[in-house]
Amino acid sequence: MLIRWVAWGAMMALHFLAIVFVPASIAPALAGSVYLPLMPLRALGLPVLSQEPSGGWAGPSVLGWVAVVLVWGLVWWGVVLLLNHFVQRRVRRASHVA
Numbered sequence: 001m002l003i004r005w006v007a008w009g010a011m012m013a014l015h016f017l018a019i020v021f022v023p024a025s026i027a028p029a030l031a032g033s034v035y036l037p038l039m040p041l042r043a044l045g046l047p048v049l050s051q052e053p054s055g056g057w058a059g060p061s062v063l064g065w066v067a068v069v070l071v072w073g074l075v076w077w078g079v080v081l082l083l084n085h086f087v088q089r090r091v092r093r094a095s096h097v098a
Contacts, residue, residue: 008073008076008077011079011080012073015072015076019034033072037067037068037072038060038068041067046067047061047064048064049061050064
């Protein structure tokens with residue numbers, strides 16, 4: 001179980017670092033990773049985008065950042081569970097062969 005938490009934390013940390021220190025080559029994808037989870041919530045009327053003036057797009061509000069972290073936390077947890085499923089399956093198959 002600990003390895004799952006470590007893998008999840010590593011994926012979350014890498015995602016966070018990529019958002020903070022945006023490489024120019026993947027900047028549009030990172031912007032999408034922030035704004036795409038917010039668009040359905042905004043359509044529902046939740047104040048996920050701030051009202052402060054900015055140089056372009058409105059930045060996420062505190063609620064917006066919480067939503068982004070929750071969505072990506074769930075996505076990366078799903079990736080960890082999927083990887084764990086395949087690794088466990090491979091280990092069981094290897095133990096039956098030996």
